[in-house]
Amino acid sequence: MSKILYITYRNKEIPHDSSEKVKQITSELNPDNIHANPSYCSQNGRTICSLSNPLSVIKTEGTNVLLGNILNKEKNWTNPLKYFPDGNYAIFRSNNELTEVFTDKLSSRTIWYYYDDEILICATSQRAIIKFLSNFEFDERVIPWIISTGSLGPLYSWDSRIKRIPPATSLILKISDWKLELQPVNYDLGENLKSMDLSEKIYNAVDNQNLDSNKWALSLSGGYDSRLILLLLNKFKSKKEKIRTITWGIKNTEEEKGSDANIAKNLALNYQTDHSFFSTKISHEPIDLLLERFLKNGEGRIDHISSYMNGFDIWKYLFENNYEGILRGNQLFSGLKPASELDIRRFMGLSLISDFENLKKLNFLNSLEQFIPEELERKTAENLHQYRDRILADYRIPIIQAALSDLKFPYVEQYDPLLANSIVEEIRNYPDKFRNEKKIIKKILISLGNQEEFAKVGATRPKEELFKQENMTEEILKELNSKDAENIFPVTFLNEVITTLKKPTTSQSKTPKQWIKKYLSKALPLRIKKMLSKAFQASTLDISTLGFRLMVIIKMIRILQEDSVRNKSH
Structure with a gap:
């Protein structure tokens, strides 16, 4: 997905260079490792929109823009308040009276906005x-x-004035009286869908997506979700049509039996797809350049850097070889067997500082105010499985997965057919026993003739391994020792982290608990080890992870300050 900047002025007389300024800003968002397409820019009265690196798969009609994909192409999506389609998308639309911006039911794409007496910026x-x-x-x-x-x-942005449009919500500006409202969206799913069960709606989402197979590829893994899409694409494609699939991971994992990449390779052979494997080997570019590209592309919204330390070479290749969009298998079924609320929050990426024993001992961190928003707390009548699925829908997808998608959007579009509004609505109405352990997906896969095993080993390295590498540690220490760091954090806190980071890990003797863990790891069956792992889950945050996250804060503040200064002359 291109990055979009969408502006509506209150006054009819807008600055004469506004379109030029907006277009220049979007061009500055392009990655430094590609020759991006010229920015798209359109003006209609008081509204101006611009897209960075626009692709042909993005729908534009003047200042009306559709990012993603809708399933019913027959109705006009450009008229404000008129039609809220099924699909997986973000829509920006306006006329002389109204500006309206909204996303799909889960806000799988994040839209930010700023609003004051003179201007609305989305x-x-x-x-x-x-x-x-x-x-x-x-x-x-x-x-x-x-x-x-x-x-x-779940609550904030880098800038205190910038807010996030909530899921299933339409932002509406009535231009004449300059009144901004956030209204719940009732999606138009069509009469034909009401009689369909979940499997039929999944079939519909893949069969009616109307994507050009020459421009799109399926991100294929060894798991359930992307495989379901592959089998459905294979079912509905024409005889001459060739499905394109891609997988990435550590070098040689394609040949490691049972790995994500290996299973994906076997699936590609079985279904005769045009398959490509990309290595995530670390780039030889300077570490500070790799980090800056990672932070600028994803805007510091997530620390999952493992698949991007190759310098975004995968996404550069896809862009330069006419791959315009990626199909992903993101969906609303979780394989987690929850042991507790804490177990769910950790798994979904919703931990608090107070959840980590070592962080609570640091005075500065212990003084910070942090709380789980009321809407993300477990409800009285909610069992653990229901709470797990709600946190997946209301937090994991719109916050964590949306941030991960953001990293790829400067290069390609993305469509998640299993997150189409009609499917999300149906899943939420399903009983626990069918949602648990992805039973519905397994059942559909069996009906489609799946015979390939599922992956047992991932194909990418844990991000914590990268945080501990020597050149990364040096970069972290450099930032923690900087004047910029002292302007953000107390010096005593920085010194505590720096001292701990410098301690050699090899010389540290194992604690009795670690010796016991090592012994049990060898002696016990995998099922028992998993149960024990949940029951005695470590409650400390690795110091290298803490250092990396502090570095993200320091570097992102610097990037955003430079962004604001550089554009004062425009």
Whole structure:
């Protein structure tokens, strides 16, 4: 998905260079490792929109823009308040009376907005908004969330003035009286869908997606979700049509029996897809350049860097070889067997600083205010499985997965057919016993003739391994020792982290608990080990992870400050 900047002015007389400024800002969002397409820009009265690196799969009609994909192409999606289609998308639309912006039911794409007495700015990029405003007001409330989750958390943005449009919500501006409202969306799913069961709706989402197979590829793994899409694509494709699939991972994992990449390779052979495997080997580019690209592309919303330390070479290749969109298997079924609320929050990336024993001992971190929003707390009548699925839908997808998608959007579009509004609505109405352990997906796969085994081993390295590498540690220490760091964090806190990071790990003797864990790991069956792992889950945050997340805060504040200063002259 291109990054979009969408602006409506209150006054009819808008600055004469506004379109030029907006277009320039979106062009500055392009990655440094590709020759991006020229920005798209359109103006209609008081509304201006611009897209960075626009692709042919993106729908544009003047200042009306559809990012993603809708399933019913017959109705007009460009008229405000008229039609809220089935699909997986973000829509920006306006006329002389109204500006309206909304996403799909789960807000799988994040839209940010800024609103004052003179202007409404909506964007899929916080950097774009800050660039346009030419100033930056850091919201310190993100600090505890980045430290405990590696993300911005459920409530805030980098800038205290910028807000997120909630899921299943339409932002509507009535231009004449300059009144902004957030209204719940009732999606138009069509009469034919009401009589369909879940499997039929999944079939419909894949069969009616109307995507050009020459421009799209399926991100294929060894799991259930992307396999379901593969089998359905194979079922509905024409005889001459060739499905394109891609997989990435550590070098040689394609040949490691039972790995994600190996199973994906076997599936590609069985279904005769045009398959490509990409290595996630670490780039030889300077570490500070790799980090800056990672932070600018994803805007510091997530710390999952493992698949991007190759310098985004995968996504550069896809863009330069006419892959315009990626199909993903993101969906609403979780394989987690929850042991507790804490177990669910940890799995979904919703930990608090107070969940980690070592973080609570640091005075600065212990002083930070942080809480689970009321709407994400477990309800009285909610069992653990229901709570798990609600946190997946209301937090994991719109916050964590949306941030991961953001990293790829500067290069390609994305469509998640299993997150289409009609499917999400149906899954939420299903009993627990059918949602648990992906039973519905397994049943559909069997009906489609699946015979290939499922992956037992991942194909990418844990991000914690990268955080501990020597060149990464050096970069972390450099940032923690900087003046910029001292402007954000207390010196005593920085010194505590720096001292711990410098301690050699090899010389540290194992605790009795670690010796017991090592012995049990060899002696016990996998099923028992998993149960024990949940029951005695470590309650400490690795110091290298803490250091990396502090570095993200320092570097992102610097990037955003530079963004605001550079655009004052525009």
